[in-house]
Amino acid sequence: MNNLPEPIHNLVSWFNKLPGIGPKTSLRFVYYLLKTPKHELEQFAQSLRELHEKITFCSLCQTHTLKDPCSICANEKRDKSALCVVSEPRDMQAIENTGEYNGLYFVLGGLIQPIEGITPDKLRFKELEQRMNQSPAPKEIIFAFNPDIDGETTTLHLSKILKKYPIKITKLARGLPVGAELEYADQVTLTDALKGRREV
Amino acid sequence: MNNLPEPIHNLVSWFNKLPGIGPKTSLRFVYYLLKTPKHELEQFAQSLRELHEKITFCSLCQTHTLKDPCSICANEKRDKSALCVVSEPRDMQAIENTGEYNGLYFVLGGLIQPIEGITPDKLRFKELEQRMNQSPAPKEIIFAFNPDIDGETTTLHLSKILKKYPIKITKLARGLPVGAELEYADQVTLTDALKGRREV
Structure with missing residues (x-):
């Protein structure tokens, strides 16, 4: 990764910071973006910038929102x-x-x-x-x-x-998730499933 | 993914376009970036913008480069x-x-x-x-x-x-990659490895 031109190297290191993304995947992203039209990349950059500019926290539930209170807390039907x-x-x-x-x-x-x-x-x-x-x-x-x-x-x-x-x-209830195989379930999950058993 | 505030939704759809990245991973990236300081996000956006502005193609080898010819083609020692x-x-x-x-x-x-x-x-x-x-x-x-x-x-x-x-x-030579198990190698690879066998 040493001979990469600086702008590529910079962008790779940004992607590299994202959770679960290593240097190889980052480089793959950058090569993909090099084939993306310039105006689209401009919009991507703008979206990144707007994230912190526009997003605030809801004073009731503390989630990310555009307006305080958020759409869920402000919803009369909830x-x-x-x-x-x-x-x-x-x-x-x-x-x-x-x-x-x-x-x-x-x-x-x-x-x-x-x-x-x-x-x-x-x-x-x-x-x-x-x-x-x-x-x-x-x-x-x-x-x-x-x-x-x-x-x-x-x-x-x-x-x-x-x-x-x-x-x-x-x-929240604990027990077997949908699609699990009883044979391979761990002891704690199976104990939880037994303790929380429900009438059919 | 429908109730997300617009700036989050926009950024999720940009990450979603990257190769191998689905909506759940995109959302994970955006939640990570929401915890990133504003000035860092600003630099990330700047790096994205600079990608197309600064990168050009080497007239000799056609790779991405800052200067034409690229550092490899211009290297006298190659x-x-x-x-x-x-x-x-x-x-x-x-x-x-x-x-x-x-x-x-x-x-x-x-x-x-x-x-x-x-x-x-x-x-x-x-x-x-x-x-x-x-x-x-x-x-x-x-x-x-x-x-x-x-x-x-x-x-x-x-x-x-x-x-x-x-x-x-x-x-490039074809054959068994390092760490492969002969038992599980496919027929084409094993045939290639046999045909290309080298004297020890």
Whole structure:
């Protein structure tokens, strides 16, 4: 990668910073872009620039939005009694894509990871407490975190904090995902599936 | 992906055009960039813009370069008697990375693919003939194409055209790649490895 002309080298190092992208894939992107018309590349650059210029945060749910409050929090038809707490806006997007949830959201901005230095004070715990006292106050809190140690730690910590409110606290069901083979399922998942078994 | 704010949606569709990148990965890139400082994003956009502004083609080997002729063609220490013909600049980069080749290059701009409409007149066949008559004229032509049908077709076609020149024409060796298991090698590769066997 040493003999590359500077503009190619620069762009490769930018793509290289994206999650999951190494130098070979970055170079492949740049060679693709070299065959793209100039005006399209200009628009791509403009889109990059507009990202920070136009995007702001919703004061209610803390997600990325063009207008505050965001389209979900401002939607009169949404169920104001349910509040789904997620780690990142992308998790919110994943739940929205199911089309099965009609309540509101709150984005924590991460999960507790003491080893990485992400302690509760670095997440939006205070903002969540403020949100609990804001109108419309939620009647149910749904924790929708990744089913791993960080997710469980955050669930435990938050449920202690929120215990003082007269609300229902739930978390996403755990069990076998669609298409899984029982034979190859790990013990924890199978235990979860057994514990959470439902009447047919 | 429907409820995304417009600037996020726009950028997702740009990343989505990159080779091998789908909508989910694009969204992951955009969420990553939302956490990147504004001035860095500005530089990324600038790098994109500079790609077409600064990059030109080398009149000798047809690769991307800042200056014409490129650093390889202009290098006095390179062996002017060998000319390696590749499909794309990225293949040239792969050969350069080995550090084993000291000759010059010529970038065809693709391989013959009649079904895709890529016929010899859409590739740099004429420019290659012009190159043959330019000084320093090569004494050996090395075809370094992918070992597939397109590569073989192009090799056959080019070797017919270049037959009239008093030069040696070679192509990259075919055989077992490092780390391969003989047991699982395909018949064509094993036949190639047998035919091209070398004295120990």
